[in-house]
Amino acid sequence: MSIETNTPDLLELELGIPRFILWFVMLPVLPVTLIGLANLIGGEFLTALVLLIGLNGAFVAGYIALSERTRLRLDAGSGLVSITRTSRLGMRQWDYPLEVLDSAELDRSHTSQESRTTSKVMLVFRNTRPATRVALSRWGVSGDGPGQIANRINAWLRHHSGDETSAPTHRLSS
Incomplete structure (x- = not known):
């Protein structure tokens, strides 16, 4: 993960496996x-x-x-959430209204050994019932990277909405 831009009006980050x-x-x-x-x-x-x-x-x-890379752009100026997936086979982009993005949460899956779990970051949109969940990547990753990404997105959303005092809004799902 790399954060390209983190301002009050724009959060851009890129998720992908390191090139090496x-x-x-x-x-x-x-x-x-x-x-x-x-x-x-x-x-x-x-x-x-x-x-x-x-x-x-x-x-x-x-x-x-x-080699697939995912770029997330939360843009308060245009009011859009853009998810762009780029691979060697092409590029796909999805745009959602920023106002319906509720939070980022972790989707955890357990491997055959219960001590090893992998997580992937899911964006939760509240404009549908049940809420629409969109995965930022196709694969889960072990470690604290996905949690840091979810926390960064949720912190930006809290700051953007002006609710600095609330607790983090991401949930851990099994």
């Missing part, structure tokens, strides 16, 4: 390609096909899936 991790995903492509080419030259067509197309295809698909 994406390089580690693509690191095995060169050796697998070389081994696949060696198999192709050696006459092992099926093995070469599995390595060159199958395994390298899996690495590239993983890179594309993990």
Whole structure:
């Protein structure tokens, strides 16, 4: 997560996996390609096909899936909440009225080991019943990063609405 702008009228932040991790995903492509080419030259067509197309295809698909970045923009001037998702396959943007954004909350999921939980940040819009929840990312993350993001969004919303004395409005859901 990186905060681009944090003023009373504008909050912009970007969520995405750090770029150096994406390089580690693509690191095995060169050796697998070389081994696949060696198999192709050696006459092992099926093995070469599995390595060159199958395994390298899996690495590239993983890179594309993990390279998605989400940009959140809360703009008091225009009265809009903009969520922009950018990946190697294109860009999508959704706009919502800022006045119906209630809060940010965490959606927690437990893995097979109860000691490991992952969380993702959900924006809660009160204009529908039940409230509409929009995930900021497709995957959950362990650690305190999602909580910090939710707290930052909720603090900006409290400041924007002029309600500085209220308690944080995000909830933890199971």
